[in-house]
Amino acid sequence: MKVLTKKTDYAIRALLMLGSKRGVYVSAKSISTEQDIPYQFLRGLLQEMIRHDLIVSKEGAQGGFMMKKEPDEIPIAQLIEVFQGKVQVSECMFRKQICANRARCVLRHEIMRIEQVVNREFDKITIGKLIRDLDAVNGMTHGSGEKGGS
Amino acid sequence: MKVLTKKTDYAIRALLMLGSKRGVYVSAKSISTEQDIPYQFLRGLLQEMIRHDLIVSKEGAQGGFMMKKEPDEIPIAQLIEVFQGKVQVSECMFRKQICANRARCVLRHEIMRIEQVVNREFDKITIGKLIRDLDAVNGMTHGSGEKGGS
DNA sequence: TTAATTGATATCAATATAGTATCAGTTCTA
């Protein structure tokens, strides 16, 4: 059972970069290189994030991508939703009549409770929080001014 | 993001049936019919559960399957592990060097915390508990002696 | 003996995930 797919993982790492370099456009190429994310794959993810109003882009030379929202306003719950779909008990459950099958019904009740717990936790983890965590770790280990390579 | 796959969903429902009919062998065919689970697919799941010591079988006419463990000793966390693999942050993370990538590292820390929360919750939900929940719901709505169809 | 059953395994189809390729359009800079 995989919690995060590559898409979400890559998207988070791209946003961590954009969130750390505010006010400048960062190219897909530099994100791809620094974060070791396949270039064209990343391009698709960035487009998707534009469509969801998380980032903006600028075309042409010296163009690139920049945060649109505040890092603290982007919980990874939202990224999971964008790239993996809403957390749900089982695909088709909600299309069927509630309680059509009683066994499913009691199980559904339990799992919806867990869903809420999970979503609440993922909501607490924002890109902003991760950036601060990251700074703290890097600060302790490397001192400040670290570029932050792999 | 799908929490339960069909395999796990079907396996749980099969166990709920076996757990409700203790002491008799229940055929794959009757489980398939009552729970509306594809017959051959279910057969595979039952074999898998035998391999994991959850149920036993008896071959031949009047044969079938029966619980081996107590229903209260089977948390759905275990079924998720059997049919969907252990809950994990991302597939390959543990094969790589810890903290090889700092961004992944801080993220990993957060998500492992959530994993624990989730696993703890799934551990609380046992087949025995679901059977009791099921009885309570059926009791309230239909009165006792209900066969419990779809 | 035979029908009802599981054991074991092979195969297939559909979907999701991961990654690649291409070309048109935009913008900075020399």
Added chain:
DNA sequence: TAGAACTGATACTATATTGATATCAATTAA
């Protein structure tokens, strides 16, 4: 104003996972 550095848009391919089906041998009760 040419051309390099970019994004926009879209089509395509490969691989893995999920869901499902098919077949045949062995076992057992009646």
